[in-house]
Amino acid sequence: MNLWRKLLAEFVGTGLLLTIIVGSGIMAVLLAAGNDAIALLANASATAAGLYVLITLLGPISGAHFNPVVTLAMRWQGELTNGEAMGYIVVQCVAAIAGVMLTHAMFGMPLVQVGIHARTGAALWISEGLATFGLLVTILLGRVHRPGAVPILVAAYIFSAYWFTASTSFANPAVTLARSLTQTFSGIRPEDVAAFVVAQIAGGVVGMAVACGFVAHDRRTSPKSNSAVTPASR
DSSP states (O other): OHHHHHHHHHHHHHHHHHHHHHHHHHHHHHHHTTOHHHHHHHHHHHHHHHHHHHHHHHHHHHOOOOSHHHHHHHHHTTSSOHHHHHHHHHHHHHHHHHHHHHHHHHTTOOSOOOOOOOOOSHHHHHHHHHHHHHHHHHHHHHHHHOGGGHHHHHHHHHHHHHHHSTTOOOOOHHHHHHHTTOOSTTOOOGGGHHHHHHHHHHHHHHHHHHHHHHHHHHHHHOTTHHHHOOOOOO
């Protein structure tokens, strides 16, 4: 029952995250009168605000991963079994697709669309790697040094990454997959998904290594570090 409760939290959180990303993108385009900067600002603001709420409320239940790369990081740290991690990832992908379809329904659009926005090339792949690297460092170091601040840290990082990356920071394989099923502002072509996901996983792996290196160094050099390390609430 505890695992099902966690999986339900991941489903609800990931699904709502996609409705926030895609829905705010649709609304932003409708209201921005062709001003892409205003549209991106609205999209980034809504996503960051929504992330803060979702992580704050669902973090104590499932950890509020909403992201296969984050789930793999938690598995690597021994917080999940292989079966639990697989369950998280499947639920995240299904929920992300359901969130996109729900958003289309809200705006009276076809439920499933084939993405048409080209997002490919080395610049965008580097952007996705960097965005995911920063996300993992933010989460893993935040859990150690400021566990109570993780929701706002993640929200602030994602807001900034929308602006400083060329790809507008997908940083999430489940989100990337689901966004290939919309032709709206937030979409991506299906043929561009695989390279984004590879870049995200690579960036996540490097982020895990760097964050763990920092934590290991702190533990070796500070006599009080062991007592200061606090796991994230789950």
